Amino acid sequence: MNPEEQGIMLSAYLDGELDEAQRAEVEKMLESDQELAKELGGMKELGLALNRALDDEAANVDFASMREAVLREMSDIEPSRVVQRTEQPNEPKVGFWDMLRSLVERPAVAFAMGILVAGLWSNYSSVSSGTETGQPTRDSVAPASITADNVPAAPMRAPETEQSFSKASPSLVLETLSVESGKVVLDQPDDDPDAPVVLWHFSESGGEASGESPKLPAAPVEEQHNEGDPL
Amino acid sequence: MSSIEKPTDLVPRLRAGDTSAYRELMQIYERRLYAFANGILRNPDDAMDVVQDTFIRVFKSVGSFQGDAAFTSWIFRIARNLCIDRLRRKKRVQMTEFNDALKANPNALDKPALTGQASFQSPDKESLSRELGGQMLEALKVLSESHREILLLRELEGLSYGEISEILGVPSGTVMSRLFHARKKMQKTLSPYVGSNLEVGANES
Numbered sequence: 001m002n003p004e005e006q007g008i009m010l011s012a013y014l015d016g017e018l019d020e021a022q023r024a025e026v027e028k029m030l031e032s033d034q035e036l037a038k039e040l041g042g043m044k045e046l047g048l049a050l051n052r053a054l055d056d057e058a059a060n061v062d063f064a065s066m067r068e069a070v071l072r073e074m075s076d077i078e079p080s081r082v083v084q085r086t087e088q089p090n091e092p093k094v095g096f097w098d099m100l101r102s103l104v105e106r107p108a109v110a111f112a113m114g115i116l117v118a119g120l121w122s123n124y125s126s127v128s129s130g131t132e133t134g135q136p137t138r139d140s141v142a143p144a145s146i147t148a149d150n151v152p153a154a155p156m157r158a159p160e161t162e163q164s165f166s167k168a169s170p171s172l173v174l175e176t177l178s179v180e181s182g183k184v185v186l187d188q189p190d191d192d193p194d195a196p197v198v199l200w201h202f203s204e205s206g207g208e209a210s211g212e213s214p215k216l217p218a219a220p221v222e223e224q225h226n227e228g229d230p231l
Numbered sequence: 232m233s234s235i236e237k238p239t240d241l242v243p244r245l246r247a248g249d250t251s252a253y254r255e256l257m258q259i260y261e262r263r264l265y266a267f268a269n270g271i272l273r274n275p276d277d278a279m280d281v282v283q284d285t286f287i288r289v290f291k292s293v294g295s296f297q298g299d300a301a302f303t304s305w306i307f308r309i310a311r312n313l314c315i316d317r318l319r320r321k322k323r324v325q326m327t328e329f330n331d332a333l334k335a336n337p338n339a340l341d342k343p344a345l346t347g348q349a350s351f352q353s354p355d356k357e358s359l360s361r362e363l364g365g366q367m368l369e370a371l372k373v374l375s376e377s378h379r380e381i382l383l384l385r386e387l388e389g390l391s392y393g394e395i396s397e398i399l400g401v402p403s404g405t406v407m408s409r410l411f412h413a414r415k416k417m418q419k420t421l422s423p424y425v426g427s428n429l430e431v432g433a434n435e436s
Contacts, residue, residue, distance in 0.1 A: 004411075011411035015385065017392050043414050046421070047386040050371075053364035054266040054387060057275070063261045066279060070286045071253060 010036065014043050238302040245293045257286055263388065264310050270383040271314045273372055281317060285310040301394060308398045311380055318376060370420040378413035385410055 001009070006029070012018050013026040030037050238259055244252035264285055269278035288309050296305060371379055377399075384395045392406045399406070 007415065008408055008411040011414055012392075012407050015392065015410070017407065042418055046414060046417055049363065049367055050270075050382070050386050050417075053367040054270050054383075055262075056364055057269060057368070058262045058266040061262075061265055061275070061279070063257070063265070063282075066261065066283050067254060067257050070257065070283055070290070071250060073287050074248075074250075074253060074290050 010040055266387055267383050268314055271379055281313045284313050304394045304398050370417055373420045381409045382413040
């Protein structure tokens, strides 16, 4: 055992961190080596003196104002409320905005809300343009009806490409939305405001309508969603 | 002191936000934490700030305290981290000041530096006993941060190597080795006093 190893063992012996065999070994060395015994005494005294010095300094400190400062800070935080939330089995009440946020985070709900907003916007723009140009407004198309879960029934149409749809169809494109696998178009015949709104889905490949998206059936078809369907 | 509960017994009351439990816990640990922080930082104001911040952190996060962990180790780990943060901030400031001073006076490094060792030269024997405490604390400054914190956790708190290892995130073998080297360095720094005054102090107590 070299001097450093011996010192480490001695230090650990002082701290009571050696096992029985190691302790016996150190005690044997201490009996035969006076220098080692002196070193052990020095280590012990060092610890006591350090303890005394730091404790003396701490003894003169007034902790009362620190305590009050901590309590003031804690009275603002109210930790019991935070802790109880994790411990109570009952679900805490969720605020309106939290609920809305959690809903928007679901893709299906977000999509439905997007369609609703598109419908509202479309109705608003047609109302304003109609008013400006003196054209009759389309009040009969209630924006609320253009939602993902209550799109009115519409006859099946033959598949069209996006190009042919925009050029040839006498429809009014209410809104075009980009989705993961192409585009969705809200469509309504231009001359019939009472006609049902149709959702058209165009895939990215060649503009042909297809059923690539798992969320939408092959398009163009009438989208009939039941409440609770994942879009 | 007999009316004060064991720290772990206070945990449910702390979690419930019981102000009297806050007070009791502070009374148990404030002096020990202060001595520890003061030993590391060697600045009474900074040490007091660390104690205050430690308690606030403890009370804020007592909900996440795992009952199987030692409460004292947990508190000292928080205090130790706060001390380290503070030292690092100070070092950054001091380094900036040092660089600024060096720019202003490029010959500054030619002068002999005042180190902890220098203050131990030619000690007056009559004042040794009176000054011993102060010198002891000064000697702490000579130690590296890692040696200082390990020495304080052991000598002040009497924590086991396992507990120190948990607080510092190092193996027990490292604790054992660092502790020996920290003691050795302190003894060397205090060599003018060790063997005479330390023994006097021991006889007096």
